[in-house]
Amino acid sequence: MVNTRLDLARVRAARQVIDPLFLDSPSYPCAGLGAELGCTVSLKLETANPVRSFKARGTELIASGLASTGRGAVVCASAGNLGQALAWSGRSRGLDVTVVASRRAPAVKLERIRALGAELVLVDGDYDVACEAAAVISRERGIRRIEDSVDVETCEGAATIGVELVSGAARFDAVLVALGTGALAGGVGYAVKELAPEVEVICVQPQGAPAMTLSWHEKRPITTESANTIADGVAGRVPNPDALADLLVVADDAVLVSEHSITEGMRLLLDHAGLVVEPSAALGIAAILEDRDRFAGRHVATILCGSNVDMDAYHRWVGTVPTTAAPVDG
Amino acid sequence: MVNTRLDLARVRAARQVIDPLFLDSPSYPCAGLGAELGCTVSLKLETANPVRSFKARGTELIASGLASTGRGAVVCASAGNLGQALAWSGRSRGLDVTVVASRRAPAVKLERIRALGAELVLVDGDYDVACEAAAVISRERGIRRIEDSVDVETCEGAATIGVELVSGAARFDAVLVALGTGALAGGVGYAVKELAPEVEVICVQPQGAPAMTLSWHEKRPITTESANTIADGVAGRVPNPDALADLLVVADDAVLVSEHSITEGMRLLLDHAGLVVEPSAALGIAAILEDRDRFAGRHVATILCGSNVDMDAYHRWVGTVPTTAAPVDG
Numbered sequence: 001m002v003n004t005r006l007d008l009a010r011v012r013a014a015r016q017v018i019d020p021l022f023l024d025s026p027s028y029p030c031a032g033l034g035a036e037l038g039c040t041v042s043l044k045l046e047t048a049n050p051v052r053s054f055k056a057r058g059t060e061l062i063a064s065g066l067a068s069t070g071r072g073a074v075v076c077a078s079a080g081n082l083g084q085a086l087a088w089s090g091r092s093r094g095l096d097v098t099v100v101a102s103r104r105a106p107a108v109k110l111e112r113i114r115a116l117g118a119e120l121v122l123v124d125g126d127y128d129v130a131c132e133a134a135a136v137i138s139r140e141r142g143i144r145r146i147e148d149s150v151d152v153e154t155c156e157g158a159a160t161i162g163v164e165l166v167s168g169a170a171r172f173d174a175v176l177v178a179l180g181t182g183a184l185a186g187g188v189g190y191a192v193k194e195l196a197p198e199v200e201v202i203c204v205q206p207q208g209a210p211a212m213t214l215s216w217h218e219k220r221p222i223t224t225e226s227a228n229t230i231a232d233g234v235a236g237r238v239p240n241p242d243a244l245a246d247l248l249v250v251a252d253d254a255v256l257v258s259e260h261s262i263t264e265g266m267r268l269l270l271d272h273a274g275l276v277v278e279p280s281a282a283l284g285i286a287a288i289l290e291d292r293d294r295f296a297g298r299h300v301a302t303i304l305c306g307s308n309v310d311m312d313a314y315h316r317w318v319g320t321v322p323t324t325a326a327p328v329d330g
Numbered sequence: 331m332v333n334t335r336l337d338l339a340r341v342r343a344a345r346q347v348i349d350p351l352f353l354d355s356p357s358y359p360c361a362g363l364g365a366e367l368g369c370t371v372s373l374k375l376e377t378a379n380p381v382r383s384f385k386a387r388g389t390e391l392i393a394s395g396l397a398s399t400g401r402g403a404v405v406c407a408s409a410g411n412l413g414q415a416l417a418w419s420g421r422s423r424g425l426d427v428t429v430v431a432s433r434r435a436p437a438v439k440l441e442r443i444r445a446l447g448a449e450l451v452l453v454d455g456d457y458d459v460a461c462e463a464a465a466v467i468s469r470e471r472g473i474r475r476i477e478d479s480v481d482v483e484t485c486e487g488a489a490t491i492g493v494e495l496v497s498g499a500a501r502f503d504a505v506l507v508a509l510g511t512g513a514l515a516g517g518v519g520y521a522v523k524e525l526a527p528e529v530e531v532i533c534v535q536p537q538g539a540p541a542m543t544l545s546w547h548e549k550r551p552i553t554t555e556s557a558n559t560i561a562d563g564v565a566g567r568v569p570n571p572d573a574l575a576d577l578l579v580v581a582d583d584a585v586l587v588s589e590h591s592i593t594e595g596m597r598l599l600l601d602h603a604g605l606v607v608e609p610s611a612a613l614g615i616a617a618i619l620e621d622r623d624r625f626a627g628r629h630v631a632t633i634l635c636g637s638n639v640d641m642d643a644y645h646r647w648v649g650t651v652p653t654t655a656a657p658v659d660g
Contacts, residue, residue: 020499021358026378028351031445047604048356048375115361169350274377274637276604307604320650 002197004246005152006190011159018060018160019089022049025161027168027301032272037288040299042172043273044165046306047281051112053233053306054184055085058157062146063089065153072096076146077134079127079180079233080109081306082154086146087116098143100134102126106232106278106310126227128238149181149243158184162191165301172199173298176284178305179203179212179254180234182243188303189250203247203254204283206262209235215244216254230317231262233280233306261286263317269304270318278309279317332527334576335482336520341489348390348490349419352379355491357498357631362602367618370629372502373603374495376636377611381442383563383636384514385415388487392476393419395483402426406476407464409457409510409563410439411636412484416476417446428473430464432456436562436608436640456557458568479511479573488514492521495631502529503628506614508635509533509542509584510564512573518633519580533577533584534613536592539565545574546584560647561592563610563636591616593647599634600648608639609647 015023026045033041046054063086066074075098076086083099090097097118101110102125113120123133131147138145148154165175165188175192177185189201205213208229214222221244227235247254265285269275284302288295315322345353356375363371376384393416396404405428406416413429420427427448431440432455443450453463461477468475478484495505495518505522507515519531535543538559544552551574557565577584595612598619599605614632618625645652 024354026356026375028379031380031442035445043378045356045378048373048378049358050361052604112361115365270606271641274382274606274639276600276606309604311601315650319653320645321653323649323651 002190002193002249004186004190004249005242006156006159006187006246008194011156011163011191014061014156014160017064018057018157022056022060023160024164027165027170030273033268033285036268036272037295038292039288039295039297041288042170042299042301044161044301044303046161047275047277047304051081051085051088052308053081053085054158054161054303055081056088057160058154058183059085059089061153061157062086062151063093063095066095066144067093071144073141073143074146075100075134075137075143077101077127077130079235080105081233081308082148083113083118084109084116084308087113087118091117098137100130100137102130106308108310109308112308127236149183149186150240154183155187155190155246158187159191161303162188163195166192166196166199171299172301174200174202174295174300176202176204176287176300176302178234178280178283178303179205180236180280181240182212182247184303184305186243186246186250190246193250200252201250202287203251204287205234205254205256206231206283207256207258210256211237212239212244212247213254213256215239216247216251219248230259231279231283233278255287257283257286257290261289264289267318275304276307276309276314277304278306281305281307332520332523332579334516334520334579335572336486336489336517336576338524341486341493341521344391344486344490347394348387348487352386352390353490354494357495357500360603363598363615366598366602367625368622369618369625369627371618372500372629372631374491374631374633376491377605377607377634381411381415381418382638383411383415384488384491384633385411386418387490388484388513389415389419391483391487392416392481393423393425396425396474397423401474403471403473404476405430405464405467405473407431407457407460409565410435411563411638412478413443413448414439414446414638417443417448421447428467430460430467432460436638438640439638442638457566479513479516480570484513485517485520485576488517489521491633492518493525496522496526496529501629502631504530504532504625504630506532506534506617506630506632508564508610508613508633509535510566510610511570512542512577514633514635516573516576516580520576523580530582531580532617533581534617535564535584535586536561536613537586537588540586541567542569542574542577543584543586545569546577546581549578560589561609561613563608585617587613587616587620591619594619597648605634606637606639606644607634608636611635611637
């Protein structure tokens with residue numbers, strides 16, 4: 001038994017609560033990426049759903065739990081994807097959802113949170129400042145606060161991805177998973193280690209936002225002064241001790257990658273898989289690019305965790321430039 | 331009962347034969363597209379699999395049938411996707427696969443057919459010339475020839491998409507489906523009309539390759555002299571009478587769209603869904619663009635049938651230009 005806050009029976013039961021729109025996402029080998037990278041690369045596609053990220057697996061659990069206990073309001077801090085997912089899950093269950101986010105979060109994420117009917121509170125700081133503001137709102141209004149990686153549903157929702165990964169016909173040597181607060185990595189890692197402990201679980205974080213990776217290596221929470229990365233979805237500075245404790249149990253390694261590798265990973269996913277992804281979703285490909293020998297000839301799965309990205313920034317990062325006139329030849 | 335060559339029991343049984351990699355593809359509403367187009371748009375994503383098109387649903391049936399009867403070789407003509415799928419399905423079953431294709435087919439499709447170990451025979455003409463050449467090879471070598479929309483497995487494989495569409499929680503008003511040889515439209519249309527006859531089945535073809543649409547309206551096969559469209563996957567000139575007869579039973583309408591609408595549809599799918607698709611997969615969005623009033627306020631499903639596209643051509647069509655230097659800002 002893998003000793004974390006998570007529970008395998010609850011993770012399995014979660015499948016009955018989560019809207020099927022978010023379950024059983026595609027998982028398939030991409031030959032073009034494999035040829036480019038010298039290993040077999042399977043993509044777990046968490047972007048082909050109404051909120052374009054994996055986060056709804058967790059918010060479905062949270063919202064249904066709140067609705068069943070008659071609670072009508074909830075607040076969360078979000079880099080953008082958790083808020084969008086909570087707004088989606090809360091809307092159909094009649095919950096009042098408040099999302100606190102950084103003013104610097106991608107416009108597309110903020111717009112979608114508003115479009116889904118949530119109240120959006122913007123703060124001038126980063127994700128960790130938004131967390132503090134959400135705590136204040138929770139106290140002032142007396143409403144439940146959801147915190148990514150702290151509320152275990154955010155981890156157990158993510159764990160359903162891990163169950164799916166190791167329940168298919170494919171046998172993986174390693175799973176590459178984006179590391180931010182630790183909800184995704186801790187959740188996926190838990191399921192993998194429970195069900196297929198021989199599969200290596202490797203967390204990937206940007207060099208510019210390394211708090212959780214440094215903490216994992218030092219085995220104690222290390223807060224960084226700043227976070228500077230285009231991967232806005234994983235740009236935290238303040239690790240949660242419980243999430244770190246879980247990650248120490250389930251992760252085999254935690255590595256850092258450069259911004260250049262992230263944009264190169266995004267470009268490879270566009271060219272070889274036909275997928276626009278947000279920077280956080282390219283962390284796994286970036287990790288292969290930075291250590292090809294480690295993965296040579298192996299079967300590696302990587303979770304494409306989100307695709308909510310401002311297209312102007314995307315084109316700038318990936319090196320494609322939109323033109324006003326699109327010539328058509330027949 | 332809907333009277334075509336297809337059989338619902340066989341379509342249901344097909345799910346046991348087709349590799350799960352190709353089944354239960356995502357189907358989800360895309361809010362960005364819906365807001366842009368004034369209706370609810372659900373995408374059925376047939377590109378998130380190892381061959382990046384729906385064609386393997388049919389070739390899995392064909393290859394397993396051939397393997398079970400001890401036949402070791404097969405030939406098909408292909409615009410590119412059928413050949414790639416047959417090569418994929420044949421490889422794991424020890425079949426010798428020969429694919430005949432136009433020299434003008436997208437390089438990425440031809441490369442993938444070769445990479446999957448199939449023999450690739452190139453002809454100077456178009457898809458219908460490739461069909462004639464495949465017939466010659468079949469006679470000379472005494473091997474089974476597979477013809478798209480003629481061999482009923484190609485239609486019944488596609489019909490599994492229709493079963494999935496109408497078996498989910500969503501209720502659609504209309505399904506938009508690309509029309510080429512008629513395998514996809516006839517298959518999906520059959521399943522929809524058997525299981526949810528109230529759902530409108532609308533076929534979409536490019537103005538530059540209208541043979542099947544003209545035939546549907548005239549209720550007799552009409553061959554065109556040429557086919558001129560970027561939608562290489564549906565650029566046939568010679569309708570098959572049996573496929574047309576089926577289509578006359580299951581389709582409610584067949585419409586033509588401009589090249590401009592196709593590239594605009596591709597761009598909308600990139601910007602709002604984060605998906606690179608080949609031109610044929612944008613036909614449904616193109617049809618909405620050309621007749622917004624028809625779809626206003628309705629729930630429309632469109633099948634994204636393939637994403638095998640040369641990226642240089644893609645950027646040219648969609649109006650994004652790759653640059654050599656990709657500046658990164660943090």
